[in-house]
Each structure stands twice: as structure tokens, then as C-alpha cells.
Amino acid sequence: MAVPARKTAKAKKRLRRSHQALKRPEISFDDRTGDYRRSHHVSLKGYYKGRQVIKAGE
Secondary structure (H helix, E strand, O other): OOOOOOOOOOOHHHHHHHHHHOOOOOOEEEEOEEEEEEOOOOOOOOOOEEEEEOOOOO
């Protein structure tokens, strides 16, 4: 089993923890549908990157 050579400082532990914070989702306005949508996700009307990939209502 691996054992650390020295004790890890409290400040070093806190630096590693900083990336675990909650982030708000990236939301952008879609001109084609007139709705807001999340980046890299299909809109509620079925559009992705300007193309309709799913029919609305499915």
C-alpha cells in the first residue's frame, strides 16, 4: 500500500477541492426557434446546430 512521504498541507487540500463547486448551466438564445436552450443539447423543438433532428412532440 502506498504511503505519502510527508503530510499534505491544508492549503494544498483546499486547492484540489476548488473544482467541485457548482456551476450554472450554459444557456443561450436560439434565433431559429426563439427559445432558450442549453449548449450542446437538443432544443425543446428538436433542433440541434440549426437542423431538426427530432420531430416536435416525440
